[in-house]
Amino acid sequence: MSEPTHHVHKVVPPKVYLAVFASLLFFTALTLGVSYLELGVFNAVAALAIACIKGTLVVLFFMHIRYSSKLTKLTISAGFFTFIVLITMTMTDYISRAWGMW
Amino acid sequence: MDSQAIATLPEHEQQAHEHPDYVRHHFASADQQRETANFGMWLFLLTEIMFFSGLFAAYLIYRNWYYPAFVAGSHYMIIWAGTLNTAVLICSSFTMAMGVYSAEMRNRKALIRWLSLTLLLGFVFLGIKAYEWHAEWVEHHVPGLNFSIEDFTHVNPAYPADKPLSPDMAEKTQTYFSLYFAMTGMHALHMCIGCGILIFLIFQAWGGRYTNGHMNTVENFGLYWHFVDIVWIFLYPLLYLISRHQ
Amino acid sequence: MSTIINLPDQSTAKMPKRTYLNNEYGLKSWLLTGDHKRIAILYLISITFFFFIGGAMAGLIRLELLTPQSDLVAFDTYNKLFTMHGIIMIFLFLVPSVPATIGNFLIPIMVGAKDLAFPKINLLSWYLYIIGGGLILWALMAGGVDTGWTFTTPLSTHYLNTHVITAGMAIFVAGFSSIFTGLNFIVTIHRMRAPGMTWFRLPLFVWSHYAASILMVLGTPVLAITLVLVILERTIGIGVFDPTKGGDPLLFQHLFWFYSHPAVYIMILPGMGVISEVISTFSRKRVFGYTAVAFSSVAIAVFGFFVWAHHMFIMGVSNYSALVFSLLTMLVAVPSAIKIFNWAATLYKGSITFETPMLYAFGFMGLFTIGGLTGVFLGSLGMDIHLTETYFVVAHFHFVMVGGMLMAFLAGIHFWWPKITGRMYPEGLSKLAAGTTFIGFILTFFPQFIVGYLGMPRRYAAYPPEYQVLNVLSTAGASVLGIGYLLPILYLTWSLKYGKIAGNNPWQATGLEWQIQSPPLTENFVETPVIDHEAYDYDWLAYKTKHEVQTVG
Numbered sequence: 001m002s003e004p005t006h007h008v009h010k011v012v013p014p015k016v017y018l019a020v021f022a023s024l025l026f027f028t029a030l031t032l033g034v035s036y037l038e039l040g041v042f043n044a045v046a047a048l049a050i051a052c053i054k055g056t057l058v059v060l061f062f063m064h065i066r067y068s069s070k071l072t073k074l075t076i077s078a079g080f081f082t083f084i085v086l087i088t089m090t091m092t093d094y095i096s097r098a099w100g101m102w
Numbered sequence: 103m104d105s106q107a108i109a110t111l112p113e114h115e116q117q118a119h120e121h122p123d124y125v126r127h128h129f130a131s132a133d134q135q136r137e138t139a140n141f142g143m144w145l146f147l148l149t150e151i152m153f154f155s156g157l158f159a160a161y162l163i164y165r166n167w168y169y170p171a172f173v174a175g176s177h178y179m180i181i182w183a184g185t186l187n188t189a190v191l192i193c194s195s196f197t198m199a200m201g202v203y204s205a206e207m208r209n210r211k212a213l214i215r216w217l218s219l220t221l222l223l224g225f226v227f228l229g230i231k232a233y234e235w236h237a238e239w240v241e242h243h244v245p246g247l248n249f250s251i252e253d254f255t256h257v258n259p260a261y262p263a264d265k266p267l268s269p270d271m272a273e274k275t276q277t278y279f280s281l282y283f284a285m286t287g288m289h290a291l292h293m294c295i296g297c298g299i300l301i302f303l304i305f306q307a308w309g310g311r312y313t314n315g316h317m318n319t320v321e322n323f324g325l326y327w328h329f330v331d332i333v334w335i336f337l338y339p340l341l342y343l344i345s346r347h348q
Numbered sequence: 349m350s351t352i353i354n355l356p357d358q359s360t361a362k363m364p365k366r367t368y369l370n371n372e373y374g375l376k377s378w379l380l381t382g383d384h385k386r387i388a389i390l391y392l393i394s395i396t397f398f399f400f401i402g403g404a405m406a407g408l409i410r411l412e413l414l415t416p417q418s419d420l421v422a423f424d425t426y427n428k429l430f431t432m433h434g435i436i437m438i439f440l441f442l443v444p445s446v447p448a449t450i451g452n453f454l455i456p457i458m459v460g461a462k463d464l465a466f467p468k469i470n471l472l473s474w475y476l477y478i479i480g481g482g483l484i485l486w487a488l489m490a491g492g493v494d495t496g497w498t499f500t501t502p503l504s505t506h507y508l509n510t511h512v513i514t515a516g517m518a519i520f521v522a523g524f525s526s527i528f529t530g531l532n533f534i535v536t537i538h539r540m541r542a543p544g545m546t547w548f549r550l551p552l553f554v555w556s557h558y559a560a561s562i563l564m565v566l567g568t569p570v571l572a573i574t575l576v577l578v579i580l581e582r583t584i585g586i587g588v589f590d591p592t593k594g595g596d597p598l599l600f601q602h603l604f605w606f607y608s609h610p611a612v613y614i615m616i617l618p619g620m621g622v623i624s625e626v627i628s629t630f631s632r633k634r635v636f637g638y639t640a641v642a643f644s645s646v647a648i649a650v651f652g653f654f655v656w657a658h659h660m661f662i663m664g665v666s667n668y669s670a671l672v673f674s675l676l677t678m679l680v681a682v683p684s685a686i687k688i689f690n691w692a693a694t695l696y697k698g699s700i701t702f703e704t705p706m707l708y709a710f711g712f713m714g715l716f717t718i719g720g721l722t723g724v725f726l727g728s729l730g731m732d733i734h735l736t737e738t739y740f741v742v743a744h745f746h747f748v749m750v751g752g753m754l755m756a757f758l759a760g761i762h763f764w765w766p767k768i769t770g771r772m773y774p775e776g777l778s779k780l781a782a783g784t785t786f787i788g789f790i791l792t793f794f795p796q797f798i799v800g801y802l803g804m805p806r807r808y809a810a811y812p813p814e815y816q817v818l819n820v821l822s823t824a825g826a827s828v829l830g831i832g833y834l835l836p837i838l839y840l841t842w843s844l845k846y847g848k849i850a851g852n853n854p855w856q857a858t859g860l861e862w863q864i865q866s867p868p869l870t871e872n873f874v875e876t877p878v879i880d881h882e883a884y885d886y887d888w889l890a891y892k893t894k895h896e897v898q899t900v901g
Binding site for chain 2: 461462463464465466467469527531532534535538539540565566567568569570572573574576577580584585586587588593594595596599602603606871876
């Protein structure tokens with residue numbers, strides 16, 4: 001094996017899974033509840049923020065990223081980065097077409 | 103033979119390594135195989151992220167262009183169905199993670215139980231989704247096939263405070279529903295494929311294929327399943343919870 | 349003329365007893381193989397087949413353009429010709445050309461592995477390629493597609509009744525072939541390197557393929573979803589790109605070009621990898637600025653994701669966004685230029701010989717530079733208004749893709765032919781073919797810069813009579829070019845049986861692939877190699893070969 005960064009495999013205990021599971025259900029209830037409040041533009045912000053938290057929990061614990069090698073962490077960052085590039089750079093066109101008069 | 107040309111590891115040193123029979127010939131060790139397969143699965147998930155990203159980009163643009171239409175469209179979503187589906191998928195992620203744990207603990211019966219639960223939850227999700235789609239078909243909310251703007255130019259009985267849309271903006275609800283069907287459809291397709299693979303995995307698990315130390319396949323399928331769950335975690339607020347307070 | 353070719357004594361030389369070609373016989377052993385070398389051969393045969401179909405389309409296009417009127421084919425047929433030419437050449441030839449053939453063959457050997465990380469996925473990728481190619485052929489025979497390879501909406505979604513869906517599905521499937529190849533390469537390069545093979549000891553060929561693979565994995569899925577949306581719009585009528593239903597046709601172009609711009613880097617980066625290897629070998633000198641060349645490959649890949657809207661300057665994007673993309677386009681040219689400078693510096697004070705691969709490499713350097721510079725003209729907003737959608741663009745991309753990439757592909761095929769087959773091709777004939785290709789190319793495509801600058805639009809079957817002379821020149825060049833491409837098919841096939849036995853290292857090159865037999869064993873290495881020297885280490889090679897006796901067979 002050539003890889004000097006030999007990665008030790010860790011077994012995640014079910015207690016962790018249970019805790020994450022409970023949090024995910026809590027955040028689902030939270031996002032449903034928040035959507036009934038009148039927060040103007042922050043409704044979307046809150047919804048996306050909660051979704052990001054939920055997604056992060058799944059990625060870190062259910063998908064074991066918390067315990068993974070640097071390479072795996074870098075790989076996911078690369079994917080996330082490219083996703084952001086697509087969204088934001090496409091938006092530069094749409095936002096600057098009518099400058100807020102959408 | 104040119105084997106003196108480059109310094110090489112003498113063959114007999116390699117044979118000192120334990121080579122379980124599930125390790126393929128081009129890998130030096132089971133560890134290398136496991137990490138390689140894991141890395142490969144993550145790269146595949148990257149392609150899936152980018153696959154869905156086009157849909158999210160389209161959603162972002164049209165939601166901003168036609169916000170009232172998106173609100174009106176979202177108000178016709180069956181909120182209990184969407185919320186229940188979210189809970190179902192979160193449960194299925196939990197059962198999948200427990201399945202991976204069972205495979206690591208080499209507990210065949212537990213693995214089969216958890217995988218079967220995951221499959222069941224997957225079917226529940228698809229069932230609820232089918233119910234929703236049927237409802238949308240009945241209500242003439244399917245773009246291109248039987249779409250009608252009737253509902254949107256009149257008051258929505260569930261939201262009497264909402265003003266009905268002008269015909270112009272009501273036409274744009276088609277964009278909302280186009281994205282709704284494209285995104286949930288693509289997601290459902292991935293769920294179907296996942297359920298299919300899960301059936302195969304349960305059979306293999308029954309034969310003990312994953313409880314002998316070789317649990318790569320279960321682990322990597324778990325990654326796929328969790329990813330599909332994450333997509334839904336984002337679809338739920340974006341499609342169902344657009345301004346429920348109005 | 350001096351040469352570095354060093355063949356074993358032909359009177360006693362024999363092919364090695366056991367190779368990847370003869371360890372198993374029969375059709376099934378090829379169609380169900382996991383051996384990356386056999387899969388590379390399968391790809392080579394397939395892409396050559398599609399190259400000639402695409403080439404036939406090009407021939408018909410040039411024949412039509414001999415006269416100003418549309419007299420050879422009807423307008424619609426002409427549209428189908430350039431569409432099919434584009435789709436076949438890009439998706440079925442250029443994208444897989446070096447990676448799926450030479451890359452598949454060499455990446456495991458160059459990193460010191462027995463095979464790619466996922467041999468079955470490798471075979472699957474070839475089958476997906478064949479299915480994609482089959483679907484294109486079906487679309488062709490059922491009447492063709494006439495949207496242009498760019499499938500611009502709403503033309504492709506609403507105003508045509510040709511086989512857009514079939515073509516879309518074909519490209520979707522072929523795209524997954526590309527994704528799986530890239531995935532395999534990334535994992536192999538990260539996880540299967542032999543002991544001592546650090547990142548900075550890898551040949552630059554591997555770095556280029558790594559960068560191209562990142563683009564394949566991250567970019568191609570966006571094309572996939574875009575095609576799905578077009579197909580959905582054509583079949584059930586959802587209106588994501590339809591203005592009458594509130595959609596924006598320009599959104600299609602954003603999503604399409606988000607892949608298709610990185611796609612051009614997917615196409616050129618592996619060719620640049622070939623050029624690094626060839627220039628080093630035929631100047632007997634390590635590549636100048638290894639780190640710069642390695643990092644510039646990755647930089648091209650990263651920056652390549654930021655510039656896609658330069659294909660859309662006149663399509664209705666906002667001025668400010670166009671400005672940003674134009675600026676970024678200027679930046680993306682820099683890493684490519686770095687490579688050209690480094691190759692030139694490699695040549696400086698090297699012991700240069702002019703074997704066929706080197707001739708193609710020289711052709712690459714000149715023609716790619718011209719093509720690349722004209723890309724900078726197109727990237728500046730003011731010039732682009734005048735030059736876009738004219739033959740200037742056509743000339744630009746043919747200079748980089750044909751003058752650049754196709755020449756690099758031929759350089760690679762000739763350079764590694766002795767390794768793949770164990771036989772040398774006839775050097776005289778191959779030099780003739782290289783020269784013919786170069787002359788034919790210039791004659792075909794240089795007039796197109798002029799005629800484009802003068803205003804002749806692209807994708808038109810008829811044109812004003814004052815452009816005829818340049819068009820006739822271009823068509824004449826195309827005939828010469830065609831001969832230049834036919835010749836290798838003939839002499840390379842001939843060499844399979846009658847070529848000289850090559851031996852392990854006819855070019856006296858560095859690199860792991862030259863230390864093993866030609867053709868290689870199925871498992872590549874008898875024992876796992878341990879690397880203790882840098883890439884392009886000619887001193888190490890000299891030391892190693894000082895006391896070596898060349899035995900073959």
